[in-house]
Amino acid sequence: MSGNSAERAGELEVVLVKAGRTKIRYRSELLLDDGNHVAVRAPWAGEGVRDFGFVRFEPGDVFTEHYWRDRWYAVKEVRAGDGTLKGWYCDVTRPAVRDGAELVVEDLDLDLWRSADGTEVLRLDEDEFAESGLAERDPEGATAAVAALDELEKQARAEGGLTALLA
Template sequence: MRTVTTGSAAALVVGSDVSVTLVKAGRTKVRYPATVVSDDGTCAVVRARWARPTVRDFGFVRFEPGDVFIEHYWRDRWYAVKEVRDADDTVKGWYCDVVRPALIGADGIEVEDLDLDLWQSADGARVLRLDEDEFAQSGIEARDPDAAAQARRALDTLEELARGGNLRTL
């Protein structure tokens, strides 16, 4: 993992192109280009297109070529929130990843995926906690109980935000 300075000194430049890297179990899971929308020194927001050339159908939502993600990454929170829009700019919903606080530097954003996720539909009616089985099987609770506890708290916080209608206001 690269060394990254956090805080306002490392704020990304609005309009610049950066890479977003999602790491899982010590390996790069996905890396894709994004454009910086804002960065206040605590939260960086980027805009990215669906990174794969194919459809990914989760059953509750389909991510498709042309979809746009407005992604919020915090330097001090254990989650990332992604507003998902289709090619016509209609909101599909919010996909939230439980991750370690983001490492943000001039060349991009790196987060470590901790397996837990949450989905909220655009109408707010559907809030789904995802991948709790993967989290349990990951071994993180034995390897790093403090991180596991942070991850569980983050998922609870995300669910509370979603059920209160607050994901759309981030």
């Protein structure tokens, strides 16, 4: 299918890049692209079950993902196959770039989890971020990434949680 057909069909391929290589790519349903904010919906794209201890991602889960061309993060609402909200998984990324029917996002290792009831807010993978060498290679990018994680955590702990970022 050509890029134009995918756009007309409401599809967008999300390409997650990490350390210069494609980590995963998957098809999604394009919900919104207002020129800055891109929202898509996709089933769990991983292999089998991924148990993080604080949440399990598994076949049947549905992710509604929000990306921005001017923000250094993505916010992903995670629901079980029956529609039950599991929570929000946030990736710290460079601003998203859309090229036709592809949305390319560079993962910068830092992540945040907020449980559905808001009682659990976890900063994740700070050790991987430190080991990535981004602070040495791209100090401005590293500073922006840490600021994005701080912003996500602040919003996740606030009244209304991460949904306020989506408005």
